[in-house]
Amino acid sequence: MRYLVAVILALLALPLAAQDWEDRQVFGAGDAAVTLRIVSSTDTDLFAPLIEGFVSANPDIAIEYLVTNTSDIDKRFRATPEAFDVAISSAMDLQLKLTNDGYAATLEGVTHPAWAQWRQSLFAFTSEPAAIVVNRAAFEGLAIPRTRQELIEILRAHPDRFRGRVGTYDVRQSGLGYLFATQDARASETFWRLMEIMGGLDVALYCCSGDMIDDLIAGRIAVAYNVLGSYAEARVAGDGPLDIILPSDFRTTMMRTALVSGDSPRPEAAERFVRALIAYTPEGAAAGGGRSLPPLAVEDPGADRATIPLGPALMTFLDALKRDKFLEEWENAVVQD
């Protein structure tokens, strides 16, 4: 009787739950002993090879993979930390604050370089640079820009060609977009000049890298700034219509991070999953057949300053006052009515 009720409840809840999430998928055998609830900002198709590898190696664990944007992960996780086992997000700052606020469990004896983990609780497992992605067709007769400055000059020289055809993150919605923007702003004034130019060209604002790349491929926009290069590469194998440019003036590289919920009901399985993530290697990435995430850089990024360091400084731009001020400035530059 109780079983029946549970099944009915589950059936009722399923469509509801599915509606709540951008995507929801279950991996692994139906009779697995435990089902891990993983909330993530990574598109399912990019993450699937990794999860499939894990569930085939651990048949006793099934995985319910829930996708939503980074700000939403933070919100939901804070509201019900016991409802999730693992949180995976590209917004390093939000993840770090979750850890700082005590939502993450400490995993003992994980060997991971100090720069790629924080408090043995938050673990980075990819290195993904922000890129300028252009539709080659739209740049007919123009040199492909290699730096932000070159991009500014091209946009300024051909306003008619690019009006309404530039895109970037809406940093008000996207946690990753906000992270990239704040780090860019910290690195150079060029960022603000680029935003002003783009604002003047009626920039299209996006919630996610995926949508931006869709529009680029479709030719609706000609250039997108601060797209995840990893997503673009995953979408266009070899010589597609897109050019992915890692700006040579300075780079902003994000590390995707994972944490085990401190209130996880299945801590052991969750820890196993995170350990498997950490073990994610270039060889594993190659085996994924191209459509997978780039692995963690092997070397300490301390010297090149491109990779955003995992540390309390990430909390700076999450401060309510600081955030308001930054968004105000950003809106002034970008949203020009």
Next chain:
Amino acid sequence: MQDNPKVSGSLRKRLVLTLIGGAALLAFLLFLAVRNFAVQVAQQGQDNILFASASSMLDAASLRDGVVEVDLPYSAFAMLTTPADDRVFYAIYEDGTFLSGYDDLPFFGSLDDDRPRYRTAQMRGATVRQISAHRTLIGANRRINLQIVLAQTQDALSETLDRIFRTAALLGVSFFALAAAMSLWVTSSTMGQLNRLTTSVTRRGPQDLSPFRNPVPQEMAPLVKSLNSLMGRLDHSLSQSEDFIAEAAHRVRTPLATVRSYAEATLQRVDKEENREAMRSMIKAIDESSRTAGQLLDHAMITFRADQMERREFDLVELLRELVLQLAPIAEMKDLALNLHGAPSVPYAGDPILIQNAVRNLIDNAMKYGPAESAVDITVTAGPPVRITVCDEGPGFPADEIDRLTTRFARGQNAEGKVGSGLGLTIAQDVAGAHGGSIELSNREEGGACVTLLL
């Protein structure tokens, strides 16, 4: 003589215990001092960084159009990065109203002065160090007090402190080990001085009562001084008693000799048989007394020399030959032959005066208890042990008394009518004992007594 002194406590133990106990105490104090100092320094370090961070936050605040703006510098949090990834919490208040950060972090400073306040408190299940600081912003028509509270966990601090504690403990232990080793060394070298004095006292010859001249540490000088003065007095009283013995011998023997010569002279002049008999008894008693006095003094002299025995190299055969020569006149009176047998020379280290005295007593017995016109055989054989045997052709020792004849004043039944004191064999035995040897009495099968000195 070998009286063991009463022992109470041990200087060595007392020294070692005091020194090592002191070292342990010092090591522990050292550890505590280093530890406290480290805690202070480390806490001061964290406080300084918290202060710098809070100051940079306050500095970034401004009033624009009457509204507070806090443009948190990236470095404010960046400088709070620690190797242990310490957690950071902060809160910003405007005149006590929460603006941003963590609202479970209340302001605890004082608005009366500008000094920041620090405290250690529990927050979200961790021990955190907190700083409260504030700043007054003055605008065109407003004054606003901006307060900042910053908190940081102490993981890196405690890791550092753990390291320092381990180092401090190691320091303390090595200090203790060094101090303990040094105190053992100091103790044994101090005790060594005492031991050296002890050995030099023990090694001294029996008659060496001269003062100690070797240098000793200042603290031992009084001891050596009293020792020297004690030995001086001992030396003095010993030589006095030696003199006393010689004096007594002289004083007893001389008058006895005088009395005897008078008695003998009187005997010549007395005709009445019963008076003559009385005179003879008198002379015999005088001889007896004289003999006893002589033997007593000899015995006393021997006891004294044996106590202070001084060995020296000499030839036994030569000594005995001289003795035989000395005794020859007495032997002739009894028509006795004194025959010396054995090796031509037997070197020996001992006291010749004592040995001569002992053998004289033995020969004396042989002549006294042996028959006239017989021979006394004196044999020397080289050792070890060196043997000197004196045999006669008399009736031998009374068999039932042979075991007690060496005791003091013991005389056999066969001594009836013979002048003697019963000290001769005692003297011989004491002399043998003083040389680490013994005496053996036996009767020869063909008749006659044999006494052997084993040296």
